[in-house]
Amino acid sequence: MTLDAAEPLAIDPLLDDPGTRIIVCCGSGGVGKTTTAAALGVRAAERGRKVVVLTIDPARRLAQSMGIDSLDNTPRRVKDVEGDGELHAMMLDMKRTFDEIVEAHADPDRAKAILSNPFYQSLSAGFAGTQEYMAMEKLGQLRARDEWDLIVVDTPPSRSALDFLDAPKRLGSFLDGKFIKLLMAPAKMGGRAGMKFLNVGMSMMTGTLGKLLGGPFLHDVQTFVAAMDTMFGGFRTRADATYRLLQAPGTAFLVVAAPERDALREAAYFVERLAADDMPLAGLVLNRVHGSAASRLSAERALAAAESLEEPPDPADASAENPAENLDDRRIVDQEAGKAGDRGSSDSSPHAVASDAHASNADVSHAHASDADAAGARAGIDPDQVGSDQVGPDREVPDQESVERLTAGLLRLHAERMQVLAREQRTRDRFTALHPEVPVAEVAALPGDVHDLAGLRTIGDRLAAGGPPAGAA
Amino acid sequence: MSRLQVVSGKGGTGKTTVAAALALALAKEGRRTLLVEVEGRQGIAQLFETEAFPYEERKIAVAPGGGEVYALAIDAERALLDYLQMFYKLGGAGRALKKLGAIDFATTIAPGVRDVLLTGKACEAVRRKNKQGGYAYDYVVMDAPPTGRITRFLNVNDEVAGLAKIGPIHNQAQAVMRVLKSPETAVHLVTLLEEMPVQETVDGIAELRGAELPTGKVIVNMVRPHVLDEAAVRGVTGDRRKEVAKTLTRAGVTGSAKLVTPLLEQAAEHAERVELEREQRAALGQLGLPTYELPLIGEGMDLAGLYRLATELRKLGVGE
Ligand SMILES: Nc1ncnc2c1ncn2[C@@H]1O[C@H](COP(=O)(O)OP(=O)(O)OP(=O)(O)O)[C@@H](O)[C@H]1O
Ligand SMILES: [Mg+2]
Numbered sequence: 001m002t003l004d005a006a007e008p009l010a011i012d013p014l015l016d017d018p019g020t021r022i023i024v025c026c027g028s029g030g031v032g033k034t035t036t037a038a039a040l041g042v043r044a045a046e047r048g049r050k051v052v053v054l055t056i057d058p059a060r061r062l063a064q065s066m067g068i069d070s071l072d073n074t075p076r077r078v079k080d081v082e083g084d085g086e087l088h089a090m091m092l093d094m095k096r097t098f099d100e101i102v103e104a105h106a107d108p109d110r111a112k113a114i115l116s117n118p119f120y121q122s123l124s125a126g127f128a129g130t131q132e133y134m135a136m137e138k139l140g141q142l143r144a145r146d147e148w149d150l151i152v153v154d155t156p157p158s159r160s161a162l163d164f165l166d167a168p169k170r171l172g173s174f175l176d177g178k179f180i181k182l183l184m185a186p187a188k189m190g191g192r193a194g195m196k197f198l199n200v201g202m203s204m205m206t207g208t209l210g211k212l213l214g215g216p217f218l219h220d221v222q223t224f225v226a227a228m229d230t231m232f233g234g235f236r237t238r239a240d241a242t243y244r245l246l247q248a249p250g251t252a253f254l255v256v257a258a259p260e261r262d263a264l265r266e267a268a269y270f271v272e273r274l275a276a277d278d279m280p281l282a283g284l285v286l287n288r289v290h291g292s293a294a295s296r297l298s299a300e301r302a303l304a305a306a307e308s309l310e311e312p313p314d315p316a317d318a319s320a321e322n323p324a325e326n327l328d329d330r331r332i333v334d335q336e337a338g339k340a341g342d343r344g345s346s347d348s349s350p351h352a353v354a355s356d357a358h359a360s361n362a363d364v365s366h367a368h369a370s371d372a373d374a375a376g377a378r379a380g381i382d383p384d385q386v387g388s389d390q391v392g393p394d395r396e397v398p399d400q401e402s403v404e405r406l407t408a409g410l411l412r413l414h415a416e417r418m419q420v421l422a423r424e425q426r427t428r429d430r431f432t433a434l435h436p437e438v439p440v441a442e443v444a445a446l447p448g449d450v451h452d453l454a455g456l457r458t459i460g461d462r463l464a465a466g467g468p469p470a471g472a473a
Numbered sequence: 474m475s476r477l478q479v480v481s482g483k484g485g486t487g488k489t490t491v492a493a494a495l496a497l498a499l500a501k502e503g504r505r506t507l508l509v510e511v512e513g514r515q516g517i518a519q520l521f522e523t524e525a526f527p528y529e530e531r532k533i534a535v536a537p538g539g540g541e542v543y544a545l546a547i548d549a550e551r552a553l554l555d556y557l558q559m560f561y562k563l564g565g566a567g568r569a570l571k572k573l574g575a576i577d578f579a580t581t582i583a584p585g586v587r588d589v590l591l592t593g594k595a596c597e598a599v600r601r602k603n604k605q606g607g608y609a610y611d612y613v614v615m616d617a618p619p620t621g622r623i624t625r626f627l628n629v630n631d632e633v634a635g636l637a638k639i640g641p642i643h644n645q646a647q648a649v650m651r652v653l654k655s656p657e658t659a660v661h662l663v664t665l666l667e668e669m670p671v672q673e674t675v676d677g678i679a680e681l682r683g684a685e686l687p688t689g690k691v692i693v694n695m696v697r698p699h700v701l702d703e704a705a706v707r708g709v710t711g712d713r714r715k716e717v718a719k720t721l722t723r724a725g726v727t728g729s730a731k732l733v734t735p736l737l738e739q740a741a742e743h744a745e746r747v748e749l750e751r752e753q754r755a756a757l758g759q760l761g762l763p764t765y766e767l768p769l770i771g772e773g774m775d776l777a778g779l780y781r782l783a784t785e786l787r788k789l790g791v792g793e
Contacts, residue, residue, distance in 0.1 A: 309723075
């Protein structure tokens with residue numbers, strides 16, 4: 001009955017296939033594109049490929065750990081990658097990329113004029129799409145160098161996942177715009193002729209714009225446009241070439257999304273758009289998915305149980321297992337008694353349970369500041385968050401009560417987790433219903449941020465395992 | 474409180490949501506607030522579950538206790554045309570410019586010009602008077618561009634200084650700047666207790682300060698309650714585990730033996746997150762700015778959630 005028909009996305013075969021030359025990680029902002037791209041790079045390199053990862057705005061610590069925080073706009077080899085492959089990484093510097101294009105395509109004098117023009121400076125730093133355009137430009141450059149057998153690209157943190165596909169065209173159509181033509185016309189046609197042809201338009205406009213912005217503004221625009229003129233054709237040609245590169249068989253798109261409504265809605269748009277543009281989609285990476293190994297305990301039951309533990313202890317009934325007044329709990333117990341086995345089981349194998357816990361707790365990398373904290377381990381409740389009516393300020397709570405508080409806390413946390421799971425499941429089902437054909441890899445949420453190779457490897461493992469975390473599906 | 478409240482923050486941290494909640498919270502006791510957005514995304518309309526707005530100020534909500542919230546999606550092109558019309562009676566020429574793509578061009582090639590138009594419209598609303606001579610709006614709340622762009626966006630003077638050295642745009646930029654750098658304005662940054670947003674907040678505050686723009690509050694959004702701390706969770710070993718299992722059973726949970734391990738694992742993750750959040754709080758604490766914390770609305774955001782956030786903001790003293 002579930003909609004889990006989506007086939008799992010097989011990451012390793014994709015990374016291992018020598019035919020895969022470019023992987024583009026796209027999706028809306030804040031979903032983990034950069035981390036996913038870096039993790040794929042590490043994994044592919046450790047599986048023997050020669051990889052370059054182009055990241056955009058990586059978290060500072062992640063960039064530092066990969067040795068690419070220097071911003072020199074060229075790939076650097078990443079140390080400590082294991083195996084035969086190689087990993088190179090870089091962080092995009094959009095202004096520098098733009099400058100380099102100018103320098104490469106204009107003679108020195110003209111380049112200088114362009115680079116110092118205030119409009120160029122404004123455009124190269126601020127055009128709503130410069131970053132997208134430059135990311136694609138850089139991809140084209142890396143591909144042309146042909147030094148790597150796999151390029152993994154991150155895309156800019158656009159508000160819309162579609163921005164980076166549209167940006168090159170937007171820049172192109174902007175440069176092709178009527179107005180730019182108009183501005184250039186006088187220069188091209190020897191002044192007067194153009195002016196006459198365009199009659200009212202130009203003079204009225206020059207007048208208005210001059211009034212509005214001041215004379216020098218228009219002059220700057222015209223010099224800029226004239227200086228850029230020779231380069232315009234080049235921009236468009238390259239934008240078109242990159243666009244075709246993205247349609248080529250060696251390219252694979254991975255749409256990254258968090259299991260949230262907005263991100264998955266964007267992902268769905270993007271899937272449709274890729275299809276419309278004949279771009280090859282490999283699958284969806286659902287990042288930061290929550291799971292629970294205790295998912296058979298529902299949120300409602302966990303909350304009810306927590307509440308029953310938090311009730312003020314009734315001295316007359318202190319040892320009763322099922323306080324008679326708590327009818328709700330009674331009902332739950334009665335229902336469950338038949339199928340879930342005897343209560344005695346809680347005592348039957350405590351040792352197995354304990355050693356289990358140690359094994360799996362070891363997987364969770366603790367970043368505890370100091371073990372000294374553990375000394376105060378007993379009370380179990382964060383005093384900041386809990387009123388003093390619940391925990392004595394001196395922490396001299398009777399042991400029995402503290403176990404109850406602790407257990408109630410565990411149950412409340414679990415209820416919260418189950419609510420998250422349910423919400424994620426709903427949004428995910430909606431996506432799967434729309435696009436059952438898209439393979440999905442789920443990456444379980446880590447409690448903290450990823451900022452080193454070890455963390456990237458963990459993400460890579462989870463990507464490759466592909467399936468939902470326990471209890472998520 | 475400053476009359477122009479600018480809400481920025483890393484993308485996705487809840488700028489739009491917090492700006493809307495703030496507008497509701499400020500619309501207290503018959504006051505009137507204007508909520509403006511500047512990125513052409515119709516985020517406010519989505520949030521209030523209404524149709525996209527035309528370019529006009531319209532009432533979108535009545536605040537708890539009776540104030541009114543108006544909203545406007547400011548559009549640079551429309552603002553420019555209005556402006557041309559207002560000051561130069563250039564209606565026809567404006568349309569011609571538009572047809573040629575000149576406005577598109579000007580606002581594209583010189584984002585500073587677009588920003589002047591957007592902030593200019595917001596400042597105009599701040600200063601506008603009604604017939605009785607009072608302010609048309611008690612407060613204007615702006616759902617602003619994200620942290621990475623906020624300083625450039627607000628620092629319009631610097632941005633257009635190199636472009637429009639004289640003329641009305643230049644003058645407009647100066648006038649806008651006077652409002653934005655005065656105590657009439659406060660720039661708030663929304664963040665989550667996670668590394669990237671906090672880092673961006675720290676950097677953003679430094680930039681705002683560097684540009685002498687007035688910083689307001691750090692608004693920590695989607696705060697989850699701390700249920701258990703790490704020490705407590707790590708304390709559960711050996712016999713203690715048995716006690717937990719028994720307590721679970723007593724509370725009506727069946728099969729508790731198998732649940733202790735996963736529940737403790739979840740608690741360990743929670744504890745780790747709490748620890749990371751502590752570090753992030755400490756980093757924010759260094760900024761020396763007042764901080765508001767808003768809870769995570771677990772059921773997902775809707776109008777009810779929005780009103781809840783507004784109520785939280787009032788409890789924190791917004792609009793006093
Ligand atoms: N306190 C909260 N509790 C729960 N959900 C929240 C809370 N604040 C915001 N959200 C949700 O988080 C998501 C992002 O919020 P919002 O759109 O306000 O962010 P934003 O910063 O404006 O994003 P953008 O950068 O895209 O403009 C939305 O789905 C919103 O409903
Ligand atoms: Mg928003």
